[in-house]
Amino acid sequence: MGRELLAGGGVFASVVDECDAALRPFTGWSVREVLAGVEGDHPPFDRVDVVQPALFAMGVALSAVWRSLGVEPAAVVGHSQGEVVAAVVSGALSLEQGARVVALRSRAVLSCAGQGGMALVGRPLLEVEGFLAPYGDALSVAAVNTAGSTVVSGRAVELAALVGELQGSGVFARLINVDYASHNAQMDPLLPGLAEGFAGLVPGETDIAFYSTVSGRVAGGRELDGGYWCRNLREPVRFDRALEGLLDDGHTVFVEISAHPVLSMPLTDAGADRGGVVVGSLARDRGGMEQLLHNAGLLHTHGHELDWDRILPATPGTGLVPLPTYAFQREHHW
Template sequence: AEPSANDSAEVVRSWVVSGGSRAVVGEQAARLAASVRASEVSALDVAFSLVSSRVAMDRRAVVVGRGREELLAGLDALAVGEPSVRVVEGVVGEGSGGVVFVFPGQGSQWVGMAVELLGSSSVFAGRVAECAVALEPFTEWSLLDVLNGVEGAASLERVDVVQPVLWAVMVSLAEVWRSQGVEPGAVMGHSQGEIAAAVVAGGLSLEDGARVVALRSRALRALSGLGGMVSVARGVGEVRGLLAGWEGRIGVAAVNGPSSVVVSGDVDALDEFVAVCDEAGVRARRVAVDYASHSAHVERIEGELAGLLAPVAPRSCAVPFYSTLSGRVIDTVELDAGYWYRNLRGAVEFEAGTRALLADGFRVFVEVSAHPVVATGVRETIEDVGVRAGVVGTLRRDEGGAERFALSLGEAW
């Protein structure tokens, strides 16, 4: 991003340090701290010089802070190898595919998740405002009121509120990454996350993305109270064996990683299934929803969705779209009304999509969300494949500001 003339202590800055080894990085940090203390140089000038005049080596660290004193405190910790909330470290990975933007489904939401960035990032605030305009024809509530926690605003507990709100936050966070020069080499989404992925890649217009996420989530309300979902910490083969007694009543909804599967279906059958898992020592926990996405329950709204989403006009785009419906790259021109029904009805092949990305050389995965949700599944798959790759988040619960974003950007670097 273009450096600002404002060097206020309130502005978050990042100082980057690199070297051939951890010891060299520590030495560089100590020398830099001494040099800054011996001068009147501004935090902004130091930040700019570090990224523009030095070659970046493979062993890297980033110090984040507001003003010289916080940044110097981070350098001091880095110099002696002490952990610090202001410092991230790592080693550059391999691979040539570029950065993957990954968009989760539900679960990343928290009250106040966008408030800090709305006040500190004009890029984020501008994109959220555009999303609000796009959503307005399809909702009876205000996106900005929900995000800002205005009294009487619609509740994030409602599926037809939380899904569009998360879509807007994810689309807007992607714009913040891009404003820092991080362009996606590919995108992948989990369930409703595919709607954000399609917009960010260019396969759907912002208006069509708003239409899909708002109208589809509203139709989902008809399924409320009829079903549920359960997360199981086992591989899909073992889970299918456990499900044998409830065929037709519950089934696999999502395969997130080698030992992370979600099942969905009838409430009473899920109660029985969880009891059996408990007896067998299998960790199974309820997902906080009262409907059964990715199950036969969705067939009840197929006709309605066909009509509501008929105007959607997808287009081909340059950014590869790894579909978690098929587990492979598809042309985004296929993302019509029928696709968005199948995305809700079929199982989420998230692990297959991750494996395809790794096979194609991608080694940096950025979860673009208010809190990491699918990063664990990506890491499990990376470990199972046996390659060196990195996964970073964007924001975290109760860490929704520029400082958290700067740390995530540093982790990605």
């Protein structure tokens, strides 16, 4: 989804180049080539140690594009590996530190590939814990997205059995397209090595409020050290708690920074009764500036003030149109 933006140059391409330079010492290959769809010395596109650095570069670059359009975040939140992008955007981690975390993490997870999996279950946490009880240590809760959406992870055979059982009883459940079990005991053997790799991290203070899905509260930048990123991989993602904190603090306008909307549904569900507005950035097969501007337009029509003097000059072929010479006769229908 980033190919069209890359081809257009500008802020997105410039920041992807910076991410490429930051990641290459750890990966040995070019994330820019991956995003551009270029065949190169990189591993297969769908491998976890390629996907996660690519998503990191997309997130950081898309954040920069939104900010170049005058859309500045009042707070940030990330889901699992998305917290690394959020930490960079918040100012707690430098780009180089974020690249280290995401590259070492994804390389470690690769060693567990093929041993597990993850599944989304459309039921509250307490119900899901009841579903898991017969499976013992084989399965555990990996994430709580909202009050009615939970992610489970663990051994592949037991996970498939659970999903089949739930689907047979009319419960929404589907496997997620990964072959590893993040936020599960399968990550325990990786933690000592990751702690050593993260030992040199020296996070700074945040410029923007960072809502942690590990603790479920606002975290100070200096808390985001090596130990935090080990917890980020091992402990359940409490997106529900972080989201509740955001809404309680008056944050109701959400822009999902991703190659394709993934969290828009839980965000919309959680904020529905509080006047929440949720837009994405890009979408599958719609990876250009047109899609970003479409989402900027959605923000505008939902009452979020935008700086069109910054947006229009950055968009070739657009501009102001003279108004008709007669007065508008306004009538509101909502």
